[in-house]
Amino acid sequence: MQPRVVIIGLDGATFQVLDPLMKQGVMPFLARFAAEGTRAGLRTIVPALTPPAWTSLMTGRSPGHHGVFDFFRMDSRDSRLIRFTTSSDVACETIWSAASRQRRRVTTLNFPLMFPAPRIEGHVVAGWVPWKQLRLACHPEGLFDRLRSLPGFDQRELAMDIKLEERATEGCSNPDEYAPWIELHIRREQHWFEILEHLMDTDPSHLTAVLFDGVDKLQHLCWRFIAASPDTEWRESWERRAFELCREYFRRLDGIVELICARAGRDARIFIASDHGFGPTRQVFHVNAWLERQGYLAWADGLEPDARDPALLGVGRVARHTFQMDWTRTRAFATTPTSNGIYINEFPDRPQDEYFAMRERISDELRRLRHPGTGQRVVRQIYTREEAFAGPFSSMAPDLTLELHDGGLVSILPSDHVFSERPTVAGAHRPVGVFLAKGPGIRAGVTSPELSILDVAPTVLYSLGLAVAEDLEGAVPESIFEAGVLESRPVERAAAAGAPVREPAPVAALDADQEAIVMRRLQELGYVE
Amino acid sequence: MTPTSADIEAHVITLLQEIARDWDYAGDIGPGTRLFADLGFESLDAVILGTAIQERYQRPMPFAQLLADIGQRSTPELTVGELVSFVQLHVSQRMVRA
Numbered sequence: 001m002q003p004r005v006v007i008i009g010l011d012g013a014t015f016q017v018l019d020p021l022m023k024q025g026v027m028p029f030l031a032r033f034a035a036e037g038t039r040a041g042l043r044t045i046v047p048a049l050t051p052p053a054w055t056s057l058m059t060g061r062s063p064g065h066h067g068v069f070d071f072f073r074m075d076s077r078d079s080r081l082i083r084f085t086t087s088s089d090v091a092c093e094t095i096w097s098a099a100s101r102q103r104r105r106v107t108t109l110n111f112p113l114m115f116p117a118p119r120i121e122g123h124v125v126a127g128w129v130p131w132k133q134l135r136l137a138c139h140p141e142g143l144f145d146r147l148r149s150l151p152g153f154d155q156r157e158l159a160m161d162i163k164l165e166e167r168a169t170e171g172c173s174n175p176d177e178y179a180p181w182i183e184l185h186i187r188r189e190q191h192w193f194e195i196l197e198h199l200m201d202t203d204p205s206h207l208t209a210v211l212f213d214g215v216d217k218l219q220h221l222c223w224r225f226i227a228a229s230p231d232t233e234w235r236e237s238w239e240r241r242a243f244e245l246c247r248e249y250f251r252r253l254d255g256i257v258e259l260i261c262a263r264a265g266r267d268a269r270i271f272i273a274s275d276h277g278f279g280p281t282r283q284v285f286h287v288n289a290w291l292e293r294q295g296y297l298a299w300a301d302g303l304e305p306d307a308r309d310p311a312l313l314g315v316g317r318v319a320r321h322t323f324q325m326d327w328t329r330t331r332a333f334a335t336t337p338t339s340n341g342i343y344i345n346e347f348p349d350r351p352q353d354e355y356f357a358m359r360e361r362i363s364d365e366l367r368r369l370r371h372p373g374t375g376q377r378v379v380r381q382i383y384t385r386e387e388a389f390a391g392p393f394s395s396m397a398p399d400l401t402l403e404l405h406d407g408g409l410v411s412i413l414p415s416d417h418v419f420s421e422r423p424t425v426a427g428a429h430r431p432v433g434v435f436l437a438k439g440p441g442i443r444a445g446v447t448s449p450e451l452s453i454l455d456v457a458p459t460v461l462y463s464l465g466l467a468v469a470e471d472l473e474g475a476v477p478e479s480i481f482e483a484g485v486l487e488s489r490p491v492e493r494a495a496a497a498g499a500p501v502r503e504p505a506p507v508a509a510l511d512a513d514q515e516a517i518v519m520r521r522l523q524e525l526g527y528v529e
Numbered sequence: 530m531t532p533t534s535a536d537i538e539a540h541v542i543t544l545l546q547e548i549a550r551d552w553d554y555a556g557d558i559g560p561g562t563r564l565f566a567d568l569g570f571e572s573l574d575a576v577i578l579g580t581a582i583q584e585r586y587q588r589p590m591p592f593a594q595l596l597a598d599i600g601q602r603s604t605p606e607l608t609v610g611e612l613v614s615f616v617q618l619h620v621s622q623r624m625v626r627a
Contacts, residue, residue, distance in 0.1 A: 075591070075593050075594070079593075081591075081593040081594055081597055082593065083576065083592070083593035084573065084576045084577070084580070086580050088580070088583070088584070115577065115580065116580060116581060116584040129577060130571070130573050130574050130577055131552075132548060132551070132552055132569075132570070132574050133548060133574060133577040133578065133581070134551070135547060135548050135551050136544075136548065136577065136578075136581045144551075148551070155551060155552070156552070323597065323600075323601070
């Protein structure tokens with residue numbers, strides 16, 4: 001019988017949250033799982049952000065190689081156009097495709113960067129897809145209709161509603177929104193489980209994976225409730241309700257993980273992993289406002305700083321804000337509120353020395369920058385693109401990536417001030433997430449030294465009985481396996497798979513009449529002059 | 530068989546009819562249907578639809594430019610007919626270059 005592997009992704013999970021919940025009896029199954037298996041901190045890549053981090057877990061490659069740096073990407077290095085990152089941008093083979101290519105059946109649910117869904121042997125429901133388009137995110141053909149016939153199927157709750165997603169980073173506008181928002185995520189995780197359960201029962205795979213992303217979203221918005229001790233005195237009834245619902249979310253999640261493990265059976269290896277850790281944040285650094293003050297960025301004339309809510313990060317305005325800059329006078333800018341990256345506008349007629357000098361000058365100024373209220377340095381660490389993103393896609397990466405002392409995200413919005421405070425503590429990403437493993441050959445009751453997120457892909461492939469491609473950057477960690485496992489079946493290496501290939505479909509050219517109609521329509525649209 | 534421009538129009542409209550059925554949109558979908566006002570699309574819906582169309586024809590198309598142009602207008606809107614024209618133009622351009 002071929003080995004079976006289950007991956008349970010908990011987006012943004014951290015032992016800082018899970019350990020107290022296990023100890024307090026909110027997550028009893030996870031406590032048993034950890035006691036009977038191996039646990040470790042899982043260090044993520046730079047930046048500690050969902051799309052590049054999960055892509056690194058799925059490919060075993062770092063962002064400079066797989067080419068994913070953010071939720072969004074610029075159309076090209078010198079473009080003002082920002083577009084959504086898709087699976088077509090992932091330049092390395094995923095474990096799903098590698099397993100499928102080697103005749104292992106795969107089910108993968110709700111992982112980012114999976115749209116459009118790859119044509120693998122098995123099932124794909126891509127994550128991070130708007131609810132109206134969920135049909136397009138399913139593979140194979142017919143899967144969406146199968147799922148739609150399940151009792152209680154509700155695509156609006158299962159998939160993404162961008163307005164609701166924004167709350168995770170932008171916040172709720174009033175206290176009444178917290179409870180329904182948390183309850184939505186409780187229902188959503190149950191919904192993903194029911195789909196997984198259906199596929200495990202009716203059409204099982206060798207590699208089964210599901211991502212529960214509510215952990216990340218709740219921790220962003222509700223950090224102060226999740227990190228609070230059970231005896232906290234809440235001043236407002238809605239706060240107590242939010243606190244209780246957050247615990248209920250984790251209690252239900254624990255139950256779901258237990259049911260998945262029971263379905264997988266004792267002969268499956270089960271891995272639980274997160275893409276990054278989490279911690280508190282209070283400050284907002286308005287990086288584009290700072291760049292403007294330093295003379296690197298100019299907003300278009302007549303643009304009013306957004307003073308309505310200084311804590312907003314501008315997630316909903318990502319595609320627009322580069323058009324609000326005066327491109328002739330802007331030398332450095334941040335394009336997205338999620339990657340903490342600064343791009344330098346390289347003017348083609350200027351010598352490259354000037355680029356390096358400017359990058360060093362900006363880095364020096366950021367290192368010296370201190371918060372006026374606390375006196376603390378604002379930036380903990382600055383990575384150049386050569387340091388953080390070595391590889392063939394380095395040139396598409398931000399020139400500088402910031403790790404803020406506060407651990408939070410920058411704001412990209414125009415602002416008349418450089419710093420602001422969030423009204424309450426929120427959650428933000430940290431570099432170390434979680435890894436737990438259990439099953440045949442996995443050591444019991446062990447805390448392993450910290451692992452890399454790049455180690456997960458080779459470990460999964462090895463556990464499926466497959467060879468590990470030579471270009472994978474991580475390793476199969478000895479620390480998680482019982483004595484003799486790796487000796488009895490050493491890791492087999494295989495040639496690198498190379499980039500996924502997409503063959504263009506043949507399409508007929510337009511005839512003259514058709515082209516005239518097309519051009520007229522496009523002129524009406526204003527797309528062509 | 531090589532699809533014609535009529536096939537492209539049929540494909541885009543069928544694709545929209547399929548996904549609109551999933552959320553119980555009762556109206557007809559034709560060249561005059563507006564993605565934002567009639568189908569209730571948000572910009573990310575248009576992005577995802579564009580990605581699916583690119584995937585179908587295995588060709589990059591400048592959807593980001595299209596959406597940016599639309600976003601600059603006083604009334605941002607895109608009809609199905611305009612979308613079909615955009616796809617036809619870029620598919621045929623790629624053919625000529627190839």
